[in-house]
Amino acid sequence: MESVPTTTTVTTRPDRHGHEIRTASSACVAAIDAYYLQVLSYGRDRQVILQAPLHDPACSLANSLAAHFAASHRPSQFKSFLSAAAASLGSATSYERAVFRAISCLVGDEKDEDAALEMHFELLSEFPKDLVSLKRAQVLCFYLGRPDLSLKLVEQVLPHNEDQSYIYGMLAFQLLELGRMNEAEKAARKGFDINRHDLWSQHALCHVFQYECRYKEAVEFMETCSSSWTSCSSFMYTHNWWHVAVCYLEGESPICKVLEVYDHYIWKELQRSDAEPGEVYINALGLLIRIYTHGLTDCIVDRIMTLTDIFKKESTWGMEWLLDILALWALASMKEPKAEDLLKSMKSRIYLVSTKKQKKMQRAILLAEAVYEYGRGEYKKAFEILGPDFNAIDYKMIGASDEQLDVFTEVWYDVLLNIGQISKAIEEIEKQVSKRAGAPFLWSLLEKAYSMEGRADASDAAEKAKALRAACFS
Numbered sequence: 001m002e003s004v005p006t007t008t009t010v011t012t013r014p015d016r017h018g019h020e021i022r023t024a025s026s027a028c029v030a031a032i033d034a035y036y037l038q039v040l041s042y043g044r045d046r047q048v049i050l051q052a053p054l055h056d057p058a059c060s061l062a063n064s065l066a067a068h069f070a071a072s073h074r075p076s077q078f079k080s081f082l083s084a085a086a087a088s089l090g091s092a093t094s095y096e097r098a099v100f101r102a103i104s105c106l107v108g109d110e111k112d113e114d115a116a117l118e119m120h121f122e123l124l125s126e127f128p129k130d131l132v133s134l135k136r137a138q139v140l141c142f143y144l145g146r147p148d149l150s151l152k153l154v155e156q157v158l159p160h161n162e163d164q165s166y167i168y169g170m171l172a173f174q175l176l177e178l179g180r181m182n183e184a185e186k187a188a189r190k191g192f193d194i195n196r197h198d199l200w201s202q203h204a205l206c207h208v209f210q211y212e213c214r215y216k217e218a219v220e221f222m223e224t225c226s227s228s229w230t231s232c233s234s235f236m237y238t239h240n241w242w243h244v245a246v247c248y249l250e251g252e253s254p255i256c257k258v259l260e261v262y263d264h265y266i267w268k269e270l271q272r273s274d275a276e277p278g279e280v281y282i283n284a285l286g287l288l289i290r291i292y293t294h295g296l297t298d299c300i301v302d303r304i305m306t307l308t309d310i311f312k313k314e315s316t317w318g319m320e321w322l323l324d325i326l327a328l329w330a331l332a333s334m335k336e337p338k339a340e341d342l343l344k345s346m347k348s349r350i351y352l353v354s355t356k357k358q359k360k361m362q363r364a365i366l367l368a369e370a371v372y373e374y375g376r377g378e379y380k381k382a383f384e385i386l387g388p389d390f391n392a393i394d395y396k397m398i399g400a401s402d403e404q405l406d407v408f409t410e411v412w413y414d415v416l417l418n419i420g421q422i423s424k425a426i427e428e429i430e431k432q433v434s435k436r437a438g439a440p441f442l443w444s445l446l447e448k449a450y451s452m453e454g455r456a457d458a459s460d461a462a463e464k465a466k467a468l469r470a471a472c473f474s
Helices: 026-040 046-055 060-073 078-087 094-107 113-126 131-144 147-160 167-177 181-194 199-211 215-228 234-250 255-271 277-293 298-311 321-333 338-352 355-375 379-386 392-398 402-418 422-435 440-452 458-472
Strands: 011-014 020-023
Touching: 011 026, 020 026, 020 060, 020 094, 026 046, 026 060, 026 131, 046 060, 060 078, 060 094, 078 094, 094 113, 094 131, 113 131, 113 147, 131 147, 131 167, 147 167, 167 181, 167 199, 181 199, 199 215, 199 234, 199 402, 215 234, 234 255, 234 277, 234 440, 255 277, 255 298, 277 298, 277 321, 277 402, 298 321, 298 338, 321 338, 321 355, 321 392, 338 355, 355 379, 355 392, 355 402, 379 402, 392 402, 402 422, 402 440, 422 440, 440 458
Parallel strands: none
Antiparallel strands: 011 020
16 A cells, blocks of 8 residues: 655655755655665665655655666666656755756666766765765766776765764775775774674775785674674675685685585575575675686586576576676586577677777676686687786776676686696786785695696695695684
C-alpha cells in the first residue's frame, strides 16, 4: 500500500546535512536521510530512496535520487523518476536543481560523464556538506580511472567536513590509489576513530596493510571489524572478506584458509534473500583467478565450474566490465564455447558509449582478449595482445582498484614464464619485489624464475620466501 504525505503544506525542510528540500512531507525527508546513510555506510537498504517519491511525488530531490538508484537497479523506472524531478524544478530549491543537473548528466538521454563530473564539482563547490554527491562523483571518477580528480573533489570539501564521519575514508582511498600510503593510513585511522563502523575507512586501512605486506595485521584488523559488516551491501561484505582471503594467499598460508573464506563468507552470501548476486560474483571470481595464478588450480575446479554454469547465461553479462573480464577467464579456462560469445558481446558493447569513451574502452577490450587467450592456455597469443610493456595500472577504466588489477600483473608473470621470456619475467618480478619486499608469494615466484634460468640465487629466494611465510601469521 502506498504511503501518503504526512502533511499537505508544501514548504522547505532541511535534510540531515542542512540542505533545503521543497516538499509537503516530513516522511519524504526521512526517507532521503535514510538513503544518505545507506549510501555512505554501504548499507543493504539503498532502495529506501524509492519510498521518498511515494511520500511526495512532487519532490524534485526525491525523484532525482530515485532516478539515480533505479538506473542501476530498476532500469525500466529511472526515466519516469527523472521526468518527475524535471517537472518539479520550477518550485525546487537551488540545491535540488544542482543535484538534478548532476544526476541527469549521469543517467539521462543526454548522458555525458565529463559534463556530470563538471556538474558535481560545481554542486560540491556550492554545497560542500553533500557527502552523498561526493560519493557519487567519486564512483564516477573510479570508472573513469581518475583517482586524481577524485582526490581533488574530496580535498575541495574537506575543510567543511573535518569532524564528519565517512569523509576520511573517502580521502584515504584516493590517497592509496595514488600511492600515498602514509597519508592514506593516517586518513583511514582518523575516519576509523570518528566512526569505527565506517566500512570505507576500514577497507582503506586494510588496503594499506596489504600493500605494505602487513598481512597478519590486516587479517586481525578486518576480522575484528567483521561484526560490523552484517548490514552492509553484498559487494562490501564479500569484498572485505576478499581482502582477507588475498592476504592469506599472498602470505602463502595453507590454501584451506583461503577456501574457508571463499566458501563461508563470499559464496555463502548468496544464501541471503536480499543478496545482490553480481556483487558476490565479482569477488568470488576475483579470488578464484588469483588462486589460479598462484598455481593452485586443482582445488578450485569445481568452484570455477559452478560459476561458468552461471555465466553461460547471457543475462549475467554486461553488469560490470571487470566482472565480464573475470567471467571470460572462467569460461575460457573451462573450455566453454560461450567464452567467445561473451568476448564478442563485450566488443559490440563499446559502441553503445560516446566516441570519446570508445577509444578508452578499446584498451579494456585488449585486456579481455588477452585474458580470454590466457584462460585457453594460449600464452603466446596473450603476450602478443598485451605487448612487452604491459602495466595493469593502465586498465583502471574497467572499474578496478589497484589491488583488483594486481591479478592481471600476476597473469602477466605467468604468461612470461610460460612462453620462455624468463629474463623479462625476472625483470618484472624484481621490480615488484623492490616495492613489496615482504610478500612471500613474490619471492616464491622469483625462485621459480631463477630456477628456470639456472641461477644459483634461486635457493636464496626460496629461503627468503620461507622466512617471510613463517613470519606472516606467526
